[in-house]
Amino acid sequence: MSTLVEQLLDTEAHRSIFETAVRQNPLPVCAAFGSSDQPQPVRFSNTSQVLGTKDADGVRAQFPQTVAASGNVVLSSAGASTARVTGKRVAVLFSGGPAAGGHNVVCGLKRVLGAGNTLFGVKAGPKGLLKGSLFEITDANVDFILNTGGFDFLGSDRTKIKSAEQFAQVRETCIKHNLDAIVVVGGDDSNTNAAVLAESLFSGVKADGSGVQVIGVPKTIDGDLQIPGLLSISFGFDTATRIYSEMVGNILQDTSSSLKYWHFVKLMGRSASHVALEVALQTKPAIALISEEIASKQESLASIIDRVARVIVERSHKGMNYGVLLAPEGLIEFIPEMNAMIAELNDVLAHHAAEFAALADDAKADFVGSRLSADNAALLASLPHYIVNMLLAERDSHGNLQVSLIPTEQLLIDMAKKRVKELDPAVPFAAHNHFLGYEGRCGAPTLFDAAYTFNLGLTAGSLILDGRTGYMATITGLSNGGTPQAIPLAGLLNIERRHGKDEFVIEKALVKMDSPAMKFFASRRDEWAAGDLFASPGPRQFWGPTTHQLPISVALNSGADSLMFRIG
Numbered sequence: 325m326s327t328l329v330e331q332l333l334d335t336e337a338h339r340s341i342f343e344t345a346v347r348q349n350p351l352p353v354c355a356a357f358g359s360s361d362q363p364q365p366v367r368f369s370n371t372s373q374v375l376g377t378k379d380a381d382g383v384r385a386q387f388p389q390t391v392a393a394s395g396n397v398v399l400s401s402a403g404a405s406t407a408r409v410t411g412k413r414v415a416v417l418f419s420g421g422p423a424a425g426g427h428n429v430v431c432g433l434k435r436v437l438g439a440g441n442t443l444f445g446v447k448a449g450p451k452g453l454l455k456g457s458l459f460e461i462t463d464a465n466v467d468f469i470l471n472t473g474g475f476d477f478l479g480s481d482r483t484k485i486k487s488a489e490q491f492a493q494v495r496e497t498c499i500k501h502n503l504d505a506i507v508v509v510g511g512d513d514s515n516t517n518a519a520v521l522a523e524s525l526f527s528g529v530k531a532d533g534s535g536v537q538v539i540g541v542p543k544t545i546d547g548d549l550q551i552p553g554l555l556s557i558s559f560g561f562d563t564a565t566r567i568y569s570e571m572v573g574n575i576l577q578d579t580s581s582s583l584k585y586w587h588f589v590k591l592m593g594r595s596a597s598h599v600a601l602e603v604a605l606q607t608k609p610a611i612a613l614i615s616e617e618i619a620s621k622q623e624s625l626a627s628i629i630d631r632v633a634r635v636i637v638e639r640s641h642k643g644m645n646y647g648v649l650l651a652p653e654g655l656i657e658f659i660p661e662m663n664a665m666i667a668e669l670n671d672v673l674a675h676h677a678a679e680f681a682a683l684a685d686d687a688k689a690d691f692v693g694s695r696l697s698a699d700n701a702a703l704l705a706s707l708p709h710y711i712v713n714m715l716l717a718e719r720d721s722h723g724n725l726q727v728s729l730i731p732t733e734q735l736l737i738d739m740a741k742k743r744v745k746e747l748d749p750a751v752p753f754a755a756h757n758h759f760l761g762y763e764g765r766c767g768a769p770t771l772f773d774a775a776y777t778f779n780l781g782l783t784a785g786s787l788i789l790d791g792r793t794g795y796m797a798t799i800t801g802l803s804n805g806g807t808p809q810a811i812p813l814a815g816l817l818n819i820e821r822r823h824g825k826d827e828f829v830i831e832k833a834l835v836k837m838d839s840p841a842m843k844f845f846a847s848r849r850d851e852w853a854a855g856d857l858f859a860s861p862g863p864r865q866f867w868g869p870t871t872h873q874l875p876i877s878v879a880l881n882s883g884a885d886s887l888m889f890r891i892g
């Protein structure tokens with residue numbers, strides 16, 4: 325019998341009682357893969373669905389080999405693989421922000437590749453691919469990471485592979501490790517990277533003239549990688565939104581208990597408001613701002629603040645000097661006048677990068693302001709320094725504004741306070757700010773994310789064994805057993821302006837105003853603002869009644885007739 329101290333020591337290094345138990349949680353697999361104990365690879369055949377954006381001609385010119393090979397046709401599983409493929413050397417990497425379930429993608433890959441093939445992990449994301457930092461993944465590794473959260477087994481980063489030198493480095497890594505395939509687990513930017521890599525590695529990498537296959541796996545808590553009918557959600561969204569919903573539910577419970585505070589909560593999700601919408605549907609707060617609606621109505625910052633302040637005043641007149649406001653992380657970029665200013669700002673920063681970098685911090689705002697049009701310069705000057713500093717901060721390697729660092733929630737509080745005073749000086753307004761982001765990305769995956777990602781790994785591995793390249797793995801029919809499918813990456817590419825120049829990208833899927841989830845939210849929000857109809861969804865469960873629950877927005881948007889998912 326061990327002592328309590330010995331028992332505690334046993335829980336170090338990812339061996340908490342919970343982590344040990346959750347590793348044993350069985351995972352359902354799509355019927356196509358056979359039994360969950362020994363899932364088997366599937367082969368794929370063409371469906372009748374062809375993808376292509378308005379920029380299809382430009383894409384065909386830039387991606388001639390992958391487009392010719394796939395015809396941009398969607399693939400579907402077509403029964404168990406008949407050929408036993410062995411000897412393949414496959415590398416897997418995580419790219420971008422972590423999302424719950426990444427480890428299970430690795431586990432699914434390892435299982436389906438089997439002992440006859442070798443799986444390598446790339447350390448620290450695309451940067452590790454450039455450096456050739458690879459290690460062989462063992463069965464013991466897989467047993468240990470199964471159903472655990474985070475990306476810590478491999479690590480991740482946001483390096484964009486774009487220069488000729490970087491492509492040469494990737495080739496060197498492929499040659500050095502004699503790779504046959506690379507699996508990129510990432511969001512829209514990373515899957516764009518996967519499309520570019522698939523084209524660049526299509527042929528002529530090895531001595532015999534053959535290439536290296538590249539397969540993408542759809543990850544991002546933001547939920548903005550969605551393709552109607554083919555990809556209802558990226559993995560990690562369910563876990564993150566359930567964690568945020570638990571916290572928001574707890575805060576709501578506190579507001580109606582302590583009766584004196586407003587809480588303004590910024591929720592992660594760089595551009596799209598899927599996370600904020602989902603958390604609103606789960607918790608029913610007094611106010612939830614949806615960036616896409618603000619953009620579609622061309623609502624100005626002053627009008628948003630007026631809308632918020634009026635809810636605060638009206639609730640106060642009913643004796644409710646409290647409430648919760650949810651704001652999406654990317655809000656600022658969707659407010660029309662801010663969006664126009666940021667676009668001009670981005671061009672100025674891109675064109676004067678060296679000069680700007682050499683400036684002292686306190687000279688930067690004036691430097692940029694003097695190069696903006698009069699309206700945009702005035703808007704920039706009107707913003708508090710904590711917003712300006714972040715608008716001028718370095719973009720990530722994909723050219724994105726680092727919205728997680730912009731304290732939008734504080735801006736909303738400061739402006740709402742002023743407007744409430746104007747509307748009714750007698751209304752008390754005490755507010756706390758929160759940013760829920762990093763605490764939701766690495767939790768242990770919900771059963772949905774755990775099963776979904778394991779099956780995505782099985783699909784990605786099957787595509788490699790089937791000789792495919794330039795596809796993103798997906799599972800369709802999530803309430804109906806699940807079907808492994810593959811989406812041609814080049815068929816998703818569009819041209820977008822980044823860093824002041826045109827680039828190929830996978831367009832982010834934003835919240836649509838006519839989507840069932842948005843319509844349902846819009847039909848209920850006035851009631852939520854007027855009273856206390858909030859719900860506290862509680863912690864996500866691994867065993868229990870909500871274990872098999874789909875995200876509410878996914879269930880509504882995919883026309884499901886219940887909240888339950890069924891894989892297998």
Ligand code: FBP
Nearest residue numbers: 420421511544545546592593594728
């Ligand atoms: P991905 O798109 O790479 O999945 O990352 C999403 C995200 O979590 C955003 O919601 C957030 O704005 C961003 O990452 C934060 O990035 P970082 O981890 O670099 O601070």
